[in-house]
Amino acid sequence: MMPYVNIRITKEGATPEQKALLIQGATQLLVDVLGKNPVTTVVVIDEVDIDNWGMGGETITAFRQKFLNK
Amino acid sequence: MMPYVNIRITKEGATPEQKALLIQGATQLLVDVLGKNPVTTVVVIDEVDIDNWGMGGETITAFRQKFLNK
Amino acid sequence: MMPYVNIRITKEGATPEQKALLIQGATQLLVDVLGKNPVTTVVVIDEVDIDNWGMGGETITAFRQKFLNK
């Protein structure tokens, strides 16, 4: 009942339409798999600056610069 | 000890005074109900864009537009 | 890149198969909508006791008891 879904992505220009699709899809997923009530399902999308997101011990910013310089 | 409270609301112009009241109230709630030490209680408010918040499978933005068009 | 999805549901007997479907579906959603790499997509499911989940100012436990007593 009343699931809460938090989707964290890097801030790279997701459009309002894409965000609406994420919200719609995540809500439908909870309906399909667990029979949750879509009306009371909450989805929150956090967009995180690529300087603030790390993977493999470095920021996404640094990761991409290395890739581009190759 | 040292409770951590995270309040997530849509970003719609909450004033610094309102945020201060949320922080004061949440801290006092932990004191009143559980006897927590207010000094070490942390409250963090996240304000989320209405394009990024979904309910009933759609964004708050879409939800309000439908309501206004009725 | 590397989205992180946190799904919080009440603890009411979701099976390992249902959890696997949630993880698969949330990952696919990020692929479909944003073209994210599924390999680096992380999904974490939190199951929360119904005494610890509130809606409308009361616990799910209390909410259900009222409903059953009607």
Next chain:
Amino acid sequence: MMPYVNIRITKEGATPEQKALLIQGATQLLVDVLGKNPVTTVVVIDEVDIDNWGMGGETITAFRQKFLNK
């Protein structure tokens, strides 16, 4: 609209009644300060083992042992 409040406390025997008061109080706080709709306010309480909670660089477990040994 539809605030989400996450209260994280150490797991030390909070009763169902205390949890209900936290949920009721947090919901009312959002009503009082921001005029939020209580029906769609979600509150989730996480209880964390004292081995898993740190302050001042040590676990609550260690912190208390030092205090008791003084």
Next chain:
Amino acid sequence: MMPYVNIRITKEGATPEQKALLIQGATQLLVDVLGKNPVTTVVVIDEVDIDNWGMGGETITAFRQKFLNK
């Protein structure tokens, strides 16, 4: 001031000593890099069941079974 660090790991037998080292290390990191006050730094470790953690679209449980069967 008062950083909050949340470390989420799969539940696979981390010992109290290891948890204490994570808390100590994360706190020291904030001191070293940002000059934060260790006294008011909070670290919370969440241990998540491997059925509830997904990567690459499948649970860690399934991921390991495939690996073992190879």
Next chain:
Amino acid sequence: MMPYVNIRITKEGATPEQKALLIQGATQLLVDVLGKNPVTTVVVIDEVDIDNWGMGGETITAFRQKFLNK
């Protein structure tokens, strides 16, 4: 496997270099203490406005103003 670390700090001018050090340090900590794979460790830094962060029942903004006026 695939730890997720979320570091929440007040937004007060942490530089990209400092953020890179936090990501590097947190990832290394998980390697050192738990033997986690650095490649799949995710670190996300949230920077929170000082009006939105409370301690001892008041915002960091208010806390600092009192201190400065003494």
